[in-house]
Amino acid sequence: MDKPGLTASLVAGGVAGVSVDLILFPLDTIKTRLQSPQGFNKAGGFRGIYAGVPSAAIGSFPNAAAFFLTYEYVKWFLHTDSASCFVPVKHMLAASAGEVVACLIRVPSEVVKQRAQVSASSRTFQIFSNILYEEGIQGLYRGYKSTVLREIPFSLIQFPLWEYLKALWSWRQDHVVDSWQSAVCGAFAGGFAAAVTTPLDVAKTRIMLAKAGSSTASGNVLSALHGVWQSQGLAGGWRADGRPACPGLHFHPLLLIN
Template structure:
């Protein structure tokens, strides 16, 4: 049981392993997406140069971030589970995923702020970006965009996790036994790609807020005003900047992340 002590540690370890795998494999695509969304434009943000700028921040943050998400997700699923209400399963998955995101973002946001700033200034090292952020804005600077990240991640998880769980259930039912890890990975790719497409505007807003110069209007972290500003300057295409690399990365990410998670979990259990 995920709620038991053993299950909790298994979820923690499996989630961490999955997070590291996906973040490091897909890092170049993430850099391209960030640069496409940055206010100075793709070329000035570095184009295709220094595609691994900011990777130390992702490497350090990905294990605890993914571990925190899955440990919370599995615990909440266990706590909310009721045999009498199978039809409420999607709601359980939505609530569990939302709690998981709120907890994981406490680790993810500082790592993401440093990573994205390093991605759009490849001449600065990750450590320089971190020390500049702390010097200019203090700890609050590392949590710039916490609200916008949570506002992006919760709708994303509300779409992704119920679809992933439903596709797995449907496939299991069709074949008469529980899905294998590779089948779980395929379901994860579909769920992730779809969720990535519909939440791209929120991702654009989050990127603009994290990259905004201290003191500018976007630095205040207002998601609606960031979305409005993008829409005014660049229209609908601006709101969906980077949608292709984002969908590609997250479909691949869903495949690797959720497949690795299920595989690691079954091996550890």
């Protein structure tokens, strides 16, 4: 197995990330408002669904590139025979490492973006400045642990399933899958993984949106989930404000590429 090209991984992952994030941004805004503790309508409803898009646009390319680069490099580093039973483990470890690295870029962008999405009247730069003034750099990384705790189990489900579906499809048609076939496999894998990990995504959103100094802001994933379950019941982890919390939205740009 050849060592992956760094430039190709950076460019391919970055371009795919920007494209996916901008195309799906309105759905991401709706999901965030559904998961907001203030409720969908008070968080903005269907108004200003592109609020926070500058933060997403700025962070998307380096975030996706960092993940793509790390994922491909770790897969190369942990190279095993394609018939080995350790192949799924290799994909899990590579995806987990990619998420840990990418979250260093993703979380600050996500914090600013989500706060802008539920405060459509405030400008993205104003929100960024307020976070730095009131909470410092650590405010931009609020929810880092909860994001990693959400992304790792997501990737542990998504990427081995994606790779398995591609291998199965390739075997059935006797040649490597095309890009659209890879995307179909990725959509199924991503949707399934997102449905399973939606409660963790709800907890992450609550922590990022909580007011500074509140118990939620300083708490962990378990305390955030406990608050959701207390106010909305067990189903609150999959529903927000009485509506579905868009569990199938999360879709990693890597899944668009063979």
